[in-house]
Amino acid sequence: MKIICIIPARYASSRFPGKPLAKIAGFPMIEWVYKRALRVEEFSEVIVATDDQRIYDTVNSYGGKAVLTPENLPSGTDRVALVASNIEADVVVNLQGDEPLVSPRLLSQVCIPYNEENVVMTTPIKRITNNNELKDPNLVRVVVDKNWDALYFSRSIIPFYRDAPEKEWFYHYDYFVHIGIYAYRKDFLLNLARLAPGKLERIEKLEQLRVLESGYKIRTILTEYESQSVDTEKDLRKVEKYIKENHIEVESSHEVM
Secondary structure (H helix, E strand, C coil): CCEEEEEEECCCCCCCCCHHHCEECCEEHHHHHHHHHCCCCCEEEEEEEECCHHHHHHHHHCCCCEEECCCCCCCHHHHHHHHHCCCCCCEEEECCCCCCCCCHHHHHHCCHHHHCCCCCEEEEEEECCCHHHHHCCCCCEEEECCCCEEEEEECCCCCCCCCCCHHHHHHHCCCEEECCCEEEEHHHHHHHCCCCCCHHHHHHCCCCHHHHHCCCCCEEEECCCCCCCCCCHHHHHHHHHHHHHCCCCCCCCCCCC
């Protein structure tokens, strides 16, 4: 089975323009992400899919591989699908370019379920362990069935525990937060990119709901990985502080779990 990793990296982020090139401990963020993906033994190839010449040149400058894509693609998934369509592969991992401390172990784990023929898409989830996390409106929650396939994703707290005080919900039930890393069978990914957004996706602004609305399943992978994605300059400073305090190098295999 051939598995490739594609990292979509767009320059014109509304909240943080030029984010992939922002320096963390002296290296651009996209290099941190790329070199951690290189440590995953299952990956035959790691590629950055970008709409910007500056990002393309930066990736090439440290020996990485990048592909230029049109600027007008509607999403990172479309960018990944376009690049994947020209590469022979069985499974494609979509790794966001704002996860500089992504766990190579987790990237390996999202590939494991593809030993099962019926699995077409996977994504990680993590247990919520405190009330602040449960109520954080920036986090996406997910509920799963007995096979660990996702039933629904929402920015709201789900499920609603009718007979317990909200502050005690996570003591009575396992609540999960979604981590935005995806893997797909290549043929499924190419089909997904052709599907129109559904009503739930448009309401919640969650692209993965397109999959569920269209009748497909998403296998979730339980992890202890604590995502440290960078959405703002404040996030960038927080990650850089962690890197410096823990003496992490850009070539390091350090696991942040």
